[in-house]
Amino acid sequence: DAGVIQSPRHEVTEMGQEVTLRCKPISGHNSLFWYRQTMMRGLELLIYFNNNVPIDDSGMPEDRFSAKMPNASFSTLKIQPSEPRDSAVYFCASSFGVGVITDTQYFGPGTRLTVL
Amino acid sequence: DQQVKQNSPSLSVQEGRISILNCDYTNSMFDYFLWYKKYPAEGPTFLISISSIKDKNEDGRFTVFLNKSAKHLSLHIVPSQPGDSAVYFCAASAMGTNAGKSTFGDGTTLTVKP
Numbered sequence: 001d002a003g004v005i006q007s008p009r010h011e012v013t014e015m016g017q018e019v020t021l022r023c024k025p026i027s028g029h030n031s032l033f034w035y036r037q038t039m040m041r042g043l044e045l046l047i048y049f050n051n052n053v054p055i056d057d058s059g060m061p062e063d064r065f066s067a068k069m070p071n072a073s074f075s076t077l078k079i080q081p082s083e084p085r086d087s088a089v090y091f092c093a094s095s096f097g098v099g100v101i102t103d104t105q106y107f108g109p110g111t112r113l114t115v116l
Numbered sequence: 117d118q119q120v121k122q123n124s125p126s127l128s129v130q131e132g133r134i135s136i137l138n139c140d141y142t143n144s145m146f147d148y149f150l151w152y153k154k155y156p157a158e159g160p161t162f163l164i165s166i167s168s169i170k171d172k173n174e175d176g177r178f179t180v181f182l183n184k185s186a187k188h189l190s191l192h193i194v195p196s197q198p199g200d201s202a203v204y205f206c207a208a209s210a211m212g213t214n215a216g217k218s219t220f221g222d223g224t225t226l227t228v229k230p
Contacts, residue, residue, distance in 0.1 A: 004159070043160070043205060043220040056217055091159050101148050101209040101218060102167075107159025 002026070004108035006092050012114045018080040021111045024073055025094030033105060034067055034077050035091040043091075049075065082115045089113070119143045120208050122221035130229050135193040137224050139206030142187065146208040150218065151180060151191050154203045163204075164191070167211070196228045 005024040013019055025032050033048040047057040052069045060067070064083070069075040079086055089110045097103035121140045129135045139149075147168035152160035166173040166180045166189070173180050179192045193200055203225050207218040 042222045045217050048217070059217075093159070101150075101211060102165070104162045107161065109157065109159050 004092055004094050004106055006090075006108035006111050008111060009109065010112045010114075012116065013082055014116050015083055016081045017115075018078065019082045019086075019113060019115075021077040021090050021092075021113070023075045023077070023092030023108060025075070025092070026096075026106055027073070029094035029096045029106070030072065031095045031097060031103065031105075032069060032075050033093040033095075034075070035093065035107075036088045037091065037110070038088040046077070079113075082113075084115045087113055087115050118222075119146075120206055120219045120221040122204075122206055122224045124224050125222070126225040126227070128227045128229065129196050131198055132195045135191075135196045135200065135226055135228065137191040137193075137204050137206075137226065139189050139191075139221055140187060141189075141208050141219075143208070143210070143219075144187070145210040146219075148209045148211050149180070149182060149189050150207045150209075151178075152205040152207065152220075153200075154205065154223070160205060193226075196226075198228050198230050201226055201228050 007022045031050045034046040037043045046059040047067045049069045067077045089112050091110045093105040093107040095103040095105045119142050150165040151163040153163050154160040164175050164178050164180050166182050171182050182189045203223045205223045206221040209218045
């Protein structure tokens with residue numbers, strides 16, 4: 001049974017370029033979460049969706065970041081334009097339920113983003 | 117202000133002994149707590165959780181203790197095994213608000229020596 005799939009696993013780009021991270025949640029899960037892990041801020045929730053609808057995007061750092069979930073099996077996190085301080089590991093997670101914290105979240109392997 | 121703190125960045129124990137990982141929180145609204153384990157190059161994996169109506173939750177070798185008055189929780193692993201070597205994150209949430217949103221600690225790297 002495939003877990004949460006993220007692509008690419010590694011991304012190196014130059015400042016100012018657009019970056020798109022992709023996530024395929026576990027089939028049947030209806031909540032999806034995007035996290036970012038940095039040395040300075042640790043693991044922080046950026047945005048989460050329930051039934052493809054964004055529920056809480058208060059963690060999105062600024063307008064350069066946007067996330068979409070066009071259907072139940074795919075989500076993207078886009079950074080445009082990218083900056084060196086965006087360098088981090090980005091995790092996607094999914095869960096089954098209404099998106100409450102008591103639903104177990106399953107994490108993908110992460111995308112390591114480096115912005116030069 | 118960091119609301120969830122794991123003050124020990126690392127911990128080393130001998131195989132077969134007990135591992136105790138600690139976590140402190142400051143937000144009194146937190147009423148649900150989770151522990152995740154993370155291996156290198158992998159995402160975090162849910163380990164065990166506890167709600168504030170309990171003071172202990174046990175799952176096999178893993179037990180989480182919650183002291184609400186001290187705003188402190190701990191994860192006990194008994195007996196520790198080399199495969200337990202990983203980074204352990206504590207997370208806290210308020211079930212009534214911002215459903216799904218947790219605040220994470222910085223993690224503690226556990227090394228279990230054979």
